[in-house]
Amino acid sequence: MVREQRLAEVFVELADTLVEEFDVVDLLQTLTERCVELVDTDAAGLMLDDQRGNLRLIAHTHESARLLELFELQQREGPCLDCFATGQVIANIDLTDAADRWPVFTRAARDVGFDTSHAVPLRLRRQVIGALNLFSTGRRPLSEEHLAVAQGLADIATIGLLHQRAVRDQVLLSEQLQTALHSRILIEQAKGVLSAQAGTSVEDAFTLMRTHARRSGQPLTTVAAAVVAGHVDAGAFQQAAGPFDGPHSTGNPAAR
């Protein structure tokens, strides 16, 4: 059962985000984190159509080489790809029994220790622009309620990407998708730069940047750009970090 109070808080958090200026990559990152919190899964990744015929990873929980690999290989085979192609949810995949359908993906997922997976489409009317992929250890089929929450989060991701006008506008869609992909690379570079400057892991560097973005009211991408341009240094971030900051914080202690 999804904890009602937490669901309500997340709903408010996301709605409040969508009506303000927001950074798309930061929103997608937050969605993957809320997903593993609210839905009975252990890891999540969000993949987007890059408009060149590939799915690209844009946000994920857990900075881990093996998890990254698990998403990357789904460009060629896997539930994300199938979900993206059909626009249909693929739920409750039993990874002990999926090798026929997705041999490479299944082996890689089992190697990481996962037993269950799900893929939920990012779709708007008839267009599918990506997929949300979930993994769990243990055989944990999702209840209808959890599946609905996962789809709801995927829908919010879609809205966040296409929040302004009709998706039929090719120019807008392309701008939004390409911007998200470009921002993601910039953020990855910034993670590397900051981790080397601050002597932290890339995961911690990411948290520092997101926290700083929230506290200073700037988009995450802007902070990342400043980091790579050498306009902010590690000291500024570490001073700013405080007891309320972390991946579950909206920056407002009263909201916890």
Added chain:
Amino acid sequence: MSSRAVRDILSAVQADSRDTEGLPASLVRLCAQTLPVSGVGLALMTDDGPAGTVAATDDGALQLEELQFTLGQGPCVDASRTGRPVLAPDLAGTSTRSWPQFAAGADTAGLRAVFAFPLQVGAIRLGVLDLYRDTAGELSQRELADALSFADAATQLLLDLQAQDSAQGAPPAHAVAVLDDRAEVHQATGVVSVRTGASLAQALALLRARAYAEDRPIGDLARDVLDGVVGFGEADDHD
């Protein structure tokens, strides 16, 4: 970026050209043949704006590239600055507030549509690929995919040209490997840039050069950099 379409384009471009300097010209030519456009231009970009035309399919395209360079405004300038494509399928109907003089120049040249694709790797700004058309109309989804693949191939070429220029043991252009787009590669680029005091572009060139020299995928090398297994001390990057 590491898709078959980009590899195919680069192979075709290499087959069509005998030397490094000819590769960009070969690419714009192939692009103009593949897509329903009248002309293609490839411009260099820096953080300060246009830095010259690398290649253009014809005088018309060259003129427009030069115009953007001279004016410091135009779809390619916006594309480079924002990091996203500037798609203007109907110049007459487009709001051209940020490039009115360019729009006037394009109109005089008989152009009705422009599609500008930034050539970049995150913060590494390399150039722009401009597609011009004498008729208005959007690119289809398929054509857009092709245009983006050409942009990726052009990005690859510009990275290689840059590396050739800095002579850091760069792979020869004919042995160009398609850039691996994993998160680790971008993170390692940032790390190497801090460790060596080099720009991101130079850091990426260092990574690519070492991956080529050691004959291993750049993704693996990047992983080692992040795990602290491989170093890029200042001593390593000067001949």
